[in-house]
Amino acid sequence: MSTESIYRGEITVIFHGALTDFFKSKSESCTIQFQLREKTSLKHIIEALGVPHPEVGKILVNQQEADLTFHPLPGDLIHIYPGQLDQQTSTDNCPKFILDNHLGKLTAYLRLLGIDAGYNPKFEDADIAQIAAEQGRIVLTRDRGLLKRKVIQRGYCVRADNPLSQLDEVTRQFQLASYFKPFTRCPRCNGLLERVAKEAILQHLLPLTRQYYNEFSRCSQCGQIYWKGSHYDRIKPIIQRFAIINNEEK
Structure with missing residues (x-):
């Protein structure tokens, strides 16, 4: 018998918990019979099955631990279990994310809540993977193929379709509530916001804005100016909703 022939045959792979989201199974586990044809790593097998x-x-x-x-x-x-929070991030520091171009609205919501969320609609998958590796960011995506790149060590496939549902999902998955600092980041570029005196930016304000508003912030990165106008009123209920989650989980 050749060395390779010992690797030919059937194995049983059982996925547990949230990993069953990648299958049609509605139960707490999903059992699959996989046919080995050659010497193959578990990584290759698991990803060939869609996880x-x-x-x-x-x-x-x-019953023995393996990698x-x-x-x-x-x-x-073989039993496969979902990763735990401590495998994705540290409890001491708020996790940093990078999102693919399908999650622009989710990116804006995370930034409004003060979460560091990198995003550029022009980024290719290779760009996202490289930035995630270099900057220690967690990849958020709807694309399983992106997460299968070997260089990506930390990532999560967002299940929900609706941006607000996605925000709720990611908030709970990574226990972000205690890190919320609303209106401290620029929703456009992710830069930190700084308070700025009205007198210093008068030449940039429209007449009605000058007349009715006195408190302003400016992005330290792109220079965008913000104040509590109609846009603030529209997004305030979203912030309040997730502030409730924050209070509940403290």
Whole structure:
């Protein structure tokens, strides 16, 4: 028998918890029979079945812990569990994110709540992966293929379609509520906002804005000026909604 032939045969892979979201299964686990044809790593098998490796946590092969580099043998029983929060981020520092071009609205909401969220609609998948690796950012995406890139160590596939539902999902997934600092980041570029005296920016204000508003902030990065006008009134209910989550989870 050749060395390669010992790797040919069937294994049983059972996905648990949130990982079943990637399948049609409505139960708490999803069992799949996978046919090995050659020596193959668990990472390759798991992703071939549709689950991105950054979402994977504990792995048990025949009740023994293993990692993504493990090469299973026919007859192996493999349990795959979702990653835990401490595998994605530290409890001491607010996580930093980078989002793909399908999540522009979610990006704006995160920034309004003071969360560091990198985004550029012109970024290709390779750009996102590189920035995530270089800056220690968690990738948020709806694209499983992006998360399968080897260089990405931390990431999450957003399940919800609606931006507000996405915000709620990501907030709970990464326990962000205690890090909320509303209106401290620029929703356009992610820069930090600084209070600025009205007199210093008068030449940039329209007549009615000069007349009715006295408190202003300016982005330290792009220079955009903000005040509590009609836009503030429209987004204030969103901020208040998530402030409630903040208070509940403290």
